[in-house]
Amino acid sequence: MANGLLKRLQFPLTLGSYIKAQEIGEQYLIRVLTTKMTKKSNETKPEDIAKCLSREYVDHGFCINFPVARKIGLNVKLLEDELLDITWELHKLYKCREEIMSNLHKEKVMEDIAKLPPSIIDKIMSEPRKSSNNEV
DSSP states (O other), X not given: OHHHHHHHOXXXXXXXXXXXXXXXXXHHHHHHIIIIIBOTTOOOOXXXXXXXXXXXXXXXXXXXXXXXXXXXXXXXXXXXXXXXHHHHHHHHHHHHHHHHHHHHHHHHHHHHHHTSOHHHHHHHHHSOOOOGGGGO
């Protein structure tokens, strides 16, 4: 299994760079948590919260709801009424912007592909696609 993983790494230091990136993220989280986001009366240290967030909730799409945030030691408050409505509207606007930007990127890529010489497109289309599943 280790050989399969090593074959997939483009460069031996790639794994090290991922680990370093996680460490940098934890250090940044500790700074933010120390100044803004930990409960004053909580025994949970910012270092423990940073490790929890960076190692147990590694995907930005993972929802950390109110009870979970409170349990891990974050200083959280429930939004209510108008503030909740405004925040929800901002979220929807951001998602809309994200979709527009994604579509613009796709259009730009298609424009760039259209500018390629036909011989290059033919070569790309005629090459068999490699599946990463075969390398395990």
